Amino acid sequence: MGRVAELADVSVRTLHHYDEIGLVRPSARTVAGYRAYSAGDVERLREVLAYRRLGFGLREVAELVDDPSIDAVAHLRRLRGLLLDRRDRADAMAAAIDRELEARARGLKVTPQEQLEMLGARLYDAIGGAYTATRRTDPRIATQIWDAIGDAQTVLNVGAGTGSYEPADRDVTAVEPSAVMRGQRPPGSAPCLAAAAESLPFEDQSFDVAMAVSTVHHWRDPIEGLREMRRVARRVVVLTFDTDEPGWQDRFWLTRDYLPEFATVLAGFPSLAAMTDTIGARAEPVLIPWDCSDGLFEAYWRRPEAYLEDHVRRAMSVWTRVGPQAEQRAVRSLSADLDSGRWTERNTTLTDLESADLGLRLLTT
Ligand SMILES: C[S@@+](CC[C@H](N)C(=O)[O-])C[C@H]1O[C@@H](n2cnc3c(N)ncnc32)[C@H](O)[C@@H]1O
Secondary structure (H helix, E strand, O other), X not given: OHHHHHHHOOOHHHHHHHHHOOOOOOOEEOOOOOEEOOHHHHHHHHHXXXXXXXXXXXXXXXXXXXXXXXXXXXXXHHHHHHHHHHHHHHHHHHHHHHHHHHHHHOOOOOOHHHXXXXXXXXXXXXXXXXXXXXXXXXXXXXXXXXXXXXXXXXXXXXXXXOOOOOOOOOEEEEEOOOHHHHHOOOOOOOOEEOOOHHHOOOOOOOEEEEEEEOOHHHOOOHHHHHHHHHHHEEEEEEEEEOOOOOOHHHOOHHHHHHOOOHHHHOOOOOOHHHHHXXXXXXXXXXXXXXXXXXXXXXXXXXXXXXXXXXXXXXXXHHHHHHOHHHHHHHHHHHHHHHHHOHHHHHOHHHHHOOEEOOOEEEEEO
16 A cells, blocks of 8 residues: 555555545455556546546545446546646636736726636636627527538537537537537537547547537647547537638738737647648538628628727637737727728728628538
């Protein structure tokens, strides 16, 4: 017991306690007749200690390790997801601190709400509350996604958010790491697990289709997430963004003329070719209708005044990522150009268009 305690960096007292409450019982015997940990006991102890270090209570840990439907690999996947989740939270918290330091250095007031949001720690835990104001299923984009899903019966929605684009007439399982987003799923929507794309807690080939909409650019490791989707499903449908086309930053007037920082937000994002290769997909353009009802970043390409609205921007993660300085500069500059007529002069061709190709692509296998 002493050796196991030393290796696992816990006290012998803790091991005794786990033994007493039946959480981890040394089931083997040494030659001298003392009780000892078998390989299976060590595996269980490792799971118990890992969940404990992640902050789970003893009772919760007991439920987790006693669940017969979860094997050692599933535990490892779950633990890995929880750890990455913790790291994402730390990253988001550091980013929030940077933003606040920047705001304070510039003499800007930081509201009590903003101060508290920093503790929310993850991007979508920080901004997710604003999501439902403008983000919803656009029927035309939905038709394209649902056509791609075809006759699949079991559907996994990865990075599911509040459930936009989930087909209502299929057996859907959702995966979403942000508690705020999970909490905003409408009553009666598909069951939703707390997990990340990079480590999906499912067996190989568990679903007919895995779908992911407007989420891949948020993943810590998009290629790993796509591989995971391919592993757990027979087909994959992904709505993402093309940065391969030369001059892609100039496709949309907002990034071209007001927010060049958008390119840095997508700096580490894989090429469309790398993503299609990973899952063996073909890519087709997804046009954005001029009156798109899902308030995604590009949605208001023919309604530029919308970007002056705070509640519209708050439901688009790009603005949080570029930081308050770039955001305020872009908004001021757009507002001035709308007032002076300069925006209209520069974008005369847009007014006649019903829909626009701004780089959204549907990858389908
Ligand atoms: C723009 S929202 C899209 C939500 C939904 N798919 C939709 O179309 O409305 C992006 C979502 O990706 C989630 N997300 C962030 N990192 C993720 C990861 N590593 N794995 C899965 N989802 C992630 C966020 O929490 C957020 O809910």
